Amino acid sequence: MLEMYKIHMLGILIVVLFRTSAAGPSVVVALAGGSGAGKSYIGTYVKKVFGHANVSILSHDRYYKDQAHLHPEERARLNFDHPDMLESSLMLEHIQGLQRGETVDVPVYDFQTHSRLGYQQITPAPLVLVDGILVLAETVLSQAFDIRIYVDTPADIRLLRRIKRDLVERGRSVESVLQQYQDTVRPMHELFVESSKARADVIVSGTEGERFEPLVTLLAARTGLVRSSFVKDEL
Numbered sequence: 001m002l003e004m005y006k007i008h009m010l011g012i013l014i015v016v017l018f019r020t021s022a023a024g025p026s027v028v029v030a031l032a033g034g035s036g037a038g039k040s041y042i043g044t045y046v047k048k049v050f051g052h053a054n055v056s057i058l059s060h061d062r063y064y065k066d067q068a069h070l071h072p073e074e075r076a077r078l079n080f081d082h083p084d085m086l087e088s089s090l091m092l093e094h095i096q097g098l099q100r101g102e103t104v105d106v107p108v109y110d111f112q113t114h115s116r117l118g119y120q121q122i123t124p125a126p127l128v129l130v131d132g133i134l135v136l137a138e139t140v141l142s143q144a145f146d147i148r149i150y151v152d153t154p155a156d157i158r159l160l161r162r163i164k165r166d167l168v169e170r171g172r173s174v175e176s177v178l179q180q181y182q183d184t185v186r187p188m189h190e191l192f193v194e195s196s197k198a199r200a201d202v203i204v205s206g207t208e209g210e211r212f213e214p215l216v217t218l219l220a221a222r223t224g225l226v227r228s229s230f231v232k233d234e235l
C-alpha cells in the first residue's frame with residue numbers, strides 16, 4: 001500500500017517537473033477575427049484566467065516584412081491588411097518550434113519606420129495565443145494551429161471601436177479613419193478575413209456582455225492549465 005503511494009507521488013512529481021519546466025511544448029491557438037473584433041480583450045482575459053506566466057501572446061504583426069527601403073510616400077500607399085505583407089512562413093516555423101518546446105527568435109517590428117529592428121527570444125509557454133486578422137487566411141498556416149478561434153463581431157461595432165481607438169490612442173481624424181476603412185480595411189476584411197471564419201474550430205462572439213466560459217473550459221482541457229483566478233467578463 002505504502003509502495004503504491006510512493007509510486008503515485010513519484011508520478012505526480014514527474015508530472016509537476018515536466019509541467020513547470022520551460023522546455024515543455026506549447027499548445028498554439030489561433031485568435032483570428034477582424035480589426036476591432038475583440039481579439040486583444042480575449043487575449044488579456046485568457047492571460048488573467050490562467051496566470052500571466054502560463055500564456056504568451058504572439059502577434060502576427062511582428063512578422064510584417066521590412067519596408068525600410070521604400071520612400072515614405074511609397075510606404076504610405078502599402079496595404080497592410082493584405083497577407084502578402086507578412087512573412088507567414090517564418091511564423092509557421094516558430095509555431096512548430098513552440099509546439100516542439102523550443103525557444104524561438106521572433107521579430108521586433110517598428111510601425112513608425114515599417115522596419116524590422118531585430119529579434120527577441122520567446123520561450124514556450126503552456127498556452128500561446130497567436131493573434132491577428134489574417135492568422136486563418138492561409139490554408140498552410142491555419143493547419144499548424146492546435147485550435148483555431150475566430151472572434152465574430154458585427155461590422156458596425158468593429159468600426160466604432162476602431163474609430164475610438166484610432167482617435168484616442170493614435171490621435172487621428174475621423175475622416176482619415178473612415179477613408180482607410182473604406183479603401184483597405186473593409187475590402188480586405190471581405191476578401192480574406194470573413195472567409196477565413198470557415199477554418200475556425202470555435203467561433204466566439206466579441207460583442208458586449210459575452211461570456212467566455214466555454215472557451216476557457218476548452219483551453220483548460222487542451223492545455224491542462226487550471227483557472228488561477230476568476231475574472232469578470234466585461235467586454
Ligand SMILES: *[C@@H]1O[C@H](CO)[C@@H](O)[C@H](O)[C@H]1NC(C)=O
Nearest residue numbers: 050051052053054225226228
Ligand atoms: C500556471 O498554471 C499552473 C497550472 O494550472 C498553476 O498552478 C500556476 O499557478 C499558474 N501560474 C501562474 C503564474 O498563475
